[in-house]
Amino acid sequence: MNLLHYFFGSNKQRAKFIFDLIAPLYGSIDKSVQKGYAEIAKKLNSQIPLENFSILDIGTGTGGWLASIAKYSKMKKQGVDFSDKMIHQAKKNHPNLNFIKMDADDMKHFEDNSFDIVTASFVLHGMKAKERGVVLKEMARIANKYVMIQDFRNKTAPFVKVLEFLERSDYKNFKRNFEEEMQNFFNSIKIIECDNGNAVYVGKIDTK
Numbered sequence: 001m002n003l004l005h006y007f008f009g010s011n012k013q014r015a016k017f018i019f020d021l022i023a024p025l026y027g028s029i030d031k032s033v034q035k036g037y038a039e040i041a042k043k044l045n046s047q048i049p050l051e052n053f054s055i056l057d058i059g060t061g062t063g064g065w066l067a068s069i070a071k072y073s074k075m076k077k078q079g080v081d082f083s084d085k086m087i088h089q090a091k092k093n094h095p096n097l098n099f100i101k102m103d104a105d106d107m108k109h110f111e112d113n114s115f116d117i118v119t120a121s122f123v124l125h126g127m128k129a130k131e132r133g134v135v136l137k138e139m140a141r142i143a144n145k146y147v148m149i150q151d152f153r154n155k156t157a158p159f160v161k162v163l164e165f166l167e168r169s170d171y172k173n174f175k176r177n178f179e180e181e182m183q184n185f186f187n188s189i190k191i192i193e194c195d196n197g198n199a200v201y202v203g204k205i206d207t208k
Contacts, residue, residue: 037068037121040150040194045072047192048146048202053116056080056142058104058135059123063090065150066097066119075116080107104135110142113205118143121150125174126167132174132181140185143205147186151178153199 044050050072057066060079070077080102081087090099102109104123118139124132139147152175156164164171178201182189186203193199 034064034068036196037065040198040200041065041068041072043194044069044148044192044200047190050117053145056110056115056118058107058118058120058139060090060099061086061121063094063097063099065121066090067094069119070097078115080104105131105138107138107142112141113144114142116143116145117148118146119148119150123151124149124178125151125164125171126169128170129173129177129181132178133184136182136185140203140205145205147203147205149178149182149201149203150194151198151201153191153193153201154197156197 050069051074053073054075055066055069055073055077057063057069057077057079060066060081061083063079066077066079077097079090079097079099081090081099082101082103084101087099087101090097104120120135120139124135127135136147152171154175156171156175179189179191182201182203187206188204190202190204191199192202
């Protein structure tokens with residue numbers, strides 16, 4: 001990856017360039033970020049007990065979100081990310097968990113209904129609606145019980161807006177439309193509001 005991918009590449013190439021670039025920084029602040037994740041994971045577990053659920057984390061980054069929810073589960077935990085450097089940092093920070101490189105829009109490696117929970121933290125807002133739909137469809141295919149998306153919902157901090165501008169993310173449309181987008185894939189949707197203005201969007205898999 002090089003700077004040309006940021007200016008002239010596809011959305012995926014630009015995202016890979018950015019996340020490879022910032023992976024060392026994210027790795028160094030992983031423990032600090034995980035403190036915030038821990039509170040959200042605690043609230044999530046209080047509403048949907050995670051103890052007996054296997055978990056797949058898409059776009060796992062440095063592994064902080066997976067580590068936060070994994071402590072409540074006795075079952076299999078797996079993280080995937082398309083950035084080599086993010087995977088390197090995740091393995092370094094959380095050697096007790098499993099991480100592999102994989103694109104979120106092509107997860108043929110995993111069979112249908114092979115994880116109880118498929119989750120993603122601050123991943124889907126970086127995609128356009130069509131791309132989000134592709135990833136949500138894959139997540140719903142792999143999940144056996146729930147798809148859980150932790151991401152933006154209400155007020156966004158100014159410095160985060162700057163980061164999203166640099167990433168050229170779709171966070172504004174995500175906040176505006178994502179709940180409705182989830183209705184295309186799940187009959188039952190639950191929104192767990194978080195203190196920081198974000199939320200966990202929970203889609204329940206129809207087992208009929």
